[in-house]
Amino acid sequence: MTAPRARILGLGSYLPPRVVTNHDLTKMMDTSHEWIVERSGVEERRWVDPEEGNHTMGVKAARAAMADAGVEPGEIDCIIYATLSPDYYFPGCGVLVQRDLGLGHIPAYDIRQQCSGFVYGLQMADAFIRAGQYQKILLIGGEVHSRGLDKSTRGRTITVLFGDAAGAAVIGASDDPARGILTSRMHSDGTDAECLAMQYPGMAPNRDVFVNLDDVESGRIFPNMDGQKVFKTAVKRMPQVVQEVLADQGLTVADLAMLIPHQANLRINEMVAKLLHIDESKVHNNIQKYGNTTAATIPLCLEEARALGKIHPGDLVCAVAFGSGFTWGAVLMRW
Ligand code: UT7
Numbered sequence: 078m079t080a081p082r083a084r085i086l087g088l089g090s091y092l093p094p095r096v097v098t099n100h101d102l103t104k105m106m107d108t109s110h111e112w113i114v115e116r117s118g119v120e121e122r123r124w125v126d127p128e129e130g131n132h133t134m135g136v137k138a139a140r141a142a143m144a145d146a147g148v149e150p151g152e153i154d155c156i157i158y159a160t161l162s163p164d165y166y167f168p169g170c171g172v173l174v175q176r177d178l179g180l181g182h183i184p185a186y187d188i189r190q191q192c193s194g195f196v197y198g199l200q201m202a203d204a205f206i207r208a209g210q211y212q213k214i215l216l217i218g219g220e221v222h223s224r225g226l227d228k229s230t231r232g233r234t235i236t237v238l239f240g241d242a243a244g245a246a247v248i249g250a251s252d253d254p255a256r257g258i259l260t261s262r263m264h265s266d267g268t269d270a271e272c273l274a275m276q277y278p279g280m281a282p283n284r285d286v287f288v289n290l291d292d293v294e295s296g297r298i299f300p301n302m303d304g305q306k307v308f309k310t311a312v313k314r315m316p317q318v319v320q321e322v323l324a325d326q327g328l329t330v331a332d333l334a335m336l337i338p339h340q341a342n343l344r345i346n347e348m349v350a351k352l353l354h355i356d357e358s359k360v361h362n363n364i365q366k367y368g369n370t371t372a373a374t375i376p377l378c379l380e381e382a383r384a385l386g387k388i389h390p391g392d393l394v395c396a397v398a399f400g401s402g403f404t405w406g407a408v409l410m411r412w
Pocket of ligand 1: 113400
């Protein structure tokens with residue numbers, strides 16, 4: 078008996094209602110709408126309201142994904158939660174979703190992998206489904222960046238890029254053997270781990286305590302990024318891994334109906350499209366409205382592309398991501 082193919086059975090997302098425009102940011106730091114749009118493409122992003130947290134957004138996205146899939150909460154037998162901005166240092170967001178959705182005592186995995194978190198999670202879910210380990214997996218990607226960013230001029234290079242959101246998918250066996258996840262490839266290279274990182278609080282060597290007052294006052298608690306290195310590496314790695322998954326299936330870029338790239342910078346995605354020789358009409362971008370929502374980006378984009386009629390059953394769709402670690406990966410699906 079051949080293993081069933083895994084398929085995304087439903088998608089859902091949650092975007093906090095509070096819109097923060099580039100103009101709003103100019104009131105907090107020395108920046109301009111023109112600089113942000115020219116360098117990154119971001120026009121606005123969402124920030125959570127005080128009563129919202131990472132997992133509360135994840136729960137809302139999960140409910141929407143289950144409704145879209147026509148799956149009852151009681152059918153979910155595994156949770157995978159991808160985030161770099163969990164509500165608590167520990168435990169992770171997965172158990173909070175288990176509790177809030179009133180799910181049974183099912184496993185709850187929390188994974189990191191930052192901007193690649195959702196594609197890493199898709200590969201995990203695919204393997205679990207094909208192995209018969211679980212039947213209906215809830216995969217969530219959620220981020221609350223706004224509480225962890227330096228909103229002064231010191232942090233402007235990073236802060237202007239990011240936004241809050243959650244996205245979710247229900248993954249299960251496909252009833253059509255032609256449809257579902259065809260293949261996936263994940264990679265990592267820790268050589269440049271500190272080039273895009275949030276290193277405090279942390280348990281790294283030679284620290285007395287995981288965070289101290291000086292770390293807070295000096296701003297070490299905020300993320301650091303070598304923007305140009307990240308940019309150049311993303312532009313190299315994303316096309317490479319798209320070609321890998323296509324080659325694995327004996328397919329080419331010409332067979333792709335839609336490329337869903339991670340949304341870190343519109344210029345990165347334009348260069349990726351150029352290098353792959355794929356028409357920009359086949360690349361879905363929404364960074365203009367939401368910024369980089371990290372683990373939430375891929376489900377948000379998939380759902381939006383589908384809603385806009387850009388993805389139809391039977392289409393060849395590739396989701397590709399690159400981020401801190403560095404980690405990167407691609408998932409090729411027959412929708
Ligand atoms: O998923 C991975 C997440 N991250 C990424 O993918 C980020 C990849 N990198 C990038 O997107 C780009 O490198 C950035 C958008 C972050 C920066 O663009 P850049 O063209 O590499 O600019 P830069 O860092 O070289 O800075 C150019 C200038 C600097 O001023 P000087 O030294 O030339 O006087 C910065 O101080 O722009 C200045 N600058 C800003 N000015 C206005 C940096 N941030 C801002 C800002 N507003 N927000």
